[in-house]
Each structure stands twice: as C-alpha cells, then as structure tokens.
Amino acid sequence: MNLFKKFAFTLGLTVVASSTFANQSITVGATETPHGVILESIKPQLAKQGIDLKIKIYPDFEQANVDVATKKIDASYIVYRPYIARFNTLNKTNLVSVVPVHIEPFILYSNKVKSLKEVPYGAMVVIANDVVDTGRALLLLNKLNLITLKSEVNHYDALTDKLPTVQDITSNPKNLEIRQYNAEKLADIIKITDFVILNGNIFLQEKLNKSNVLYMERGLDGKNIWAEYLVTRPNDVNDVAVKKVAQALNSQATKDFINKTFKGEISPAF
Template sequence: MKIWTLLTAALSTVAAVTTAHAGTKFVIGATAVPHAEILEFIKPIVAKEGVDLDIRVFSDYIQPNAQLVSKELDGNYYQYRPFLNDYNRERGTNLVPIVPVHIEPFVAYSTKITSVDQLKDGATVAIPNDPVNGGRGLLLLQKIGVIKLKGKPELESPEDPLPTLKDILDNPKHLKITELESALLPRALEQVDLAALNGNYVFESKLPLEKSLYIDRGQDGRNIWGEYLVVRPEEKDRADVKIIAKVLNSDATREFIKTHYQGQIYPAF
C-alpha cells in the first residue's frame, strides 16, 4: 500500500510538471503600465518552463475581471484586494488572489495649481467613479486636509469598507467633487482643479509623478494596496499558475521593478 501511495504521488507530480512543460497557453489580462510591462518581462522566463503567456491589454478596470469570469481569460493582473473584494461581493463571484507583485502610488494631481493651499473655494475635484478607487480618492482628499470623513482615516484590512460621498462630514472649501472613470481622469485635468489618480494611469499618460501635489505610496505594512495575480478558484492550483506566480515573485522580477521604474513603484513581495 505504501509503495502504491508513493507511486501515485510521483505520477501526479510528473503529470503536473508535464502539463506545465507541454507549452500551455495562458491568457492573462492587464492594464498597460506597469502590469503588462512586467508581464512582458517575465514572458520569456515562463516560456522556458513551458508556459506561453498571451498578454491582453485593457484600458478599464471592469473587463479584465468580467472576461476572467466568462473564461475568456485564464488570469489577470491589475488590481488590489479591496477592488477584488468589492467586485466579488457585488457580482457574486469568487475570483481569488494568488500573489502580490507590486505597489503603485495614488496621487493628487493638478495642472492648474502647484500647492493644495492654492485650491480655491468651490473648486472642482475629480475622483474615480468606482466604489473602491473613489473611496481611496476621498481618503486622499482627507489626507491633504481639504475634507473630513466619517470613520477610520486608513484601511486596516482589505475587507474594510471605503468611504463614499455620503461619508463627508466637513467640506470647508465647498469643493465640487465629481466622479469620472479612472482612465479618463488624466485627460480631464484641464477641466478640473485637482484629480485623484491611480498610479498606472499617471505612468500611462506620461505625467511627471514628481509634479503631484501629494503622493500616497501605498506602503502601509499590510500590503492592502499590493497588485495581485488573480485567477478563478478552481484553477489556483494549476501548474502554469504556480509557475507564473513563482516568477512574478522572483528575485529577477523584484530587480526589474526596482531598476526599470526607479522607485516609482515598489515590489510587494
């Protein structure tokens, strides 16, 4: 019986390795910068282990999850856990995070003023229109001292609720807070006085990060804002998923993030 058990285990291991090394195709969704760039870096590395990475680039935050649920994608890499938790909760899905890869900044940006103190009474401020990034935008406005919110000033876990416009307790400058799709915010900078921007769209739009009025680095010690590789639950133990996760969390990828992005984003592992 013991010999049979060992033989079965060995065959299972061989089968898993063979599956990964047979040239399996893995279709993964990502936003352009830095996610797709990091995936392009690991593509030749995972290819040596038998995984053909097919990278599909998206400009929004909904389709990479929607297409993962509909099985048009095998995985995605573009989101942090608060966003994933909200997506699963609102749509009754159960997509799972595998490994965190990087952390990127979330910034207050303006092309009209050079200091938060210059923000005038009645100024227009834009935040993302999805519940998670919009809530993070409100927390950012609180950090720079222009509004006051109910509840905690920071998330303590990825499951904590984020604030909404209804949670604003004080708005002394009578700011007009408008919600726009995250991808559109860089293009709206000329129409608003200040915007809360996700780091990936700052980089994609080639906005100088150092000109931000405030930079939230997202390094809170709890990895709440780490960007994750995500798959469907039934496929989290696939051999190719394990290979991709291993390479995304490798020393080579850490060094690529550090050197290529020069401190603008940070390894989350």
C-alpha cells in the first residue's frame, strides 16, 4: 500500500470512527463573530465527547431566539440576559440562560468627531431601536453627561431595574438628535451620522477603526448583566449535549482562546 492510499485508508477509518462516536447533534445559533468564532473553537473538543456541534449564523439576534423557542434550533449564544428577559415577556416564552461566556464592549463611535469635547450642538446620535439596547445607549449618554435621565432610571444594576426610554430624558444640553434603527443597520449608517452607539460584535464584524472609538463601556460590572449567554429551553437545560456545550464554553481552553484571539476586545465572563 503506497503512502497516499495508506493515508486515505487511515483517514477513512478516522471519519467512520468519529461519525460512529458522534452520537448526538446540537445546533446553536450565533453571530458570525465573536460568538461563531468561539463556538467553532470548541467543536473538536466536543467531537471527542460524541457531540456534533452545528453552528447556524444569524445576522438577526431576534430570529435566533425565535428559532430556539419554536424548536428549530437547540440553543442560541447571541445575546445577554436583559434581552432574554424582555424577549420572554413579549413572546410569552421561558427561555433560560445557561452559562455566561463573554462580555462585549458597548461603543460610542464616530467617523466625524475626534473627542467628546468636540461634540457639536445638534449632533445626530444613532442607537439601536430594541428596548434593551436603547436603554443601554441612553445610560451610556447619561454617564458621559451628554444627556440627563430621570433618577429612577439612570442606573441598571439588576435585571429587575427598569431600562430608560427617550421619554426619560430630562436634559439634553447639546440638543442631540437621537435616532433609532435596527441594530443590524447601524454599521451602514456610520458614514452618514455624527455618532453611532453599537455592540462589540458589530464593531468586530465590520472591522471598524479603533481610532474612531470615542468611548468604550466594557460592561465589567462583576454581575455579568451584560455577559453573552448560552440560552436554551427549560426542558433542555439538562440535555447531555447542552451541558457539554456549556462546559466547553466555560473551560480554561475557551478562556485562553478568547484572550488570545480577541486580545482584550472582548472579555471572558467566567
């Protein structure tokens, strides 16, 4: 048997053995990056345990969780707990957060303005239009003293706290024009507006210029409120495949991978 045939034969045996051993499949919805990249890194580890991890990439984090709720996929790894709480309330679902994996920054970004001291009067600020990211964006603007919020909604320290809306703005000294768009459209709007507030995954996906970041909120509150979680249905929390994915996502190998691959742009949440 020549070397090529021997290699092909050996490879064939390996594939057969692997497919025989991969006795359970699980499909997890994710964004392309960082979620999808992190999931891809744990596939070999899971394959050795008999778990065939399939990754379904979504541009829309809403649809991913709809698909979990309707059993089209098994789990999602795409959003943080405030969003899941809101999703459950609106859709009368009961999706469950399993384990935290990473924390993304929340970023004030501009192609036009070089510092917070140069924010012009009447500047346009574009934020996401979903309730959770709208609230988080307003909290960021309040923190930077660009607006003032009502005292009862100027903080978010627990999932039971109420997130602010634009109606909760009590002072807007720069007369900022705050516009809301779908989160997936924010990257397209950057060129035509003064400021955009966006999630770290959009920043990474679009490979935006770090020098145009005016402020980065790391989300490292010690409570993992803004951590991105593996999410599934309550009846599947103890499913073997879900548990093994959760263990792999919270392994030292994954922590090392996040630190090495993203170099501080996102942080492990465990």
